[in-house]
Amino acid sequence: MDGKQLSAKICESVKTQAAALAEKGIIPCLAVILVGDDSASLSYVKSKEKALAEAGMKSLDIRLAFPNALNIIMGHGIRGMGDTKWMMYTQIIGTVFVITLSYILVFIANTGLIGIFITFLADETIRGLINRVVR
Numbered sequence: 001m002d003g004k005q006l007s008a009k010i011c012e013s014v015k016t017q018a019a020a021l022a023e024k025g026i027i028p029c030l031a032v033i034l035v036g037d038d039s040a041s042l043s044y045v046k047s048k049e050k051a052l053a054e055a056g057m058k059s060l061d062i063r064l065a066f067p068n069a070l071n072i073i074m075g076h077g078i079r080g081m082g083d084t085k086w087m088m089y090t091q092i093i094g095t096v097f098v099i100t101l102s103y104i105l106v107f108i109a110n111t112g113l114i115g116i117f118i119t120f121l122a123d124e125t126i127r128g129l130i131n132r133v134v135r
Contacts, residue, residue: 011055018056031060031113033120062117074131090127098123 018028030052032045049059079087098119105115 011051014057015055022056027058029058029060029113031062033062033117060113074128078131086131090130094123094127097126 021028030048032048034041034045045061049061052059075087075090101122102116102119105111105119109115111118
């Protein structure tokens, strides 16, 4: 079996299927949420974006750095001090917040994937700030 030949065959099939969907007004899209600045991950995402473009598909590259890092660092610090109940409470509140806001943004405001991105960005930021200020 020739891997390059098989890869080309699969890519051509995906391209044909993406074109068929595009004719119906549906543009396939792959959303990638990248946390941090790892060079290997960035390189991988760029290669996928190139492959998607060649196949006639869209890509949505979402990068999270500061809010998520703040939440993670503060969370680990609080856990390290032995306060696991506080983290459980913020997790429960955060989950309710994510479900509620994502429902409102996606189904009522019709924002789609952008609404999900906004929800998670807001959740990470708010939890990070609450952990920083309250604890």
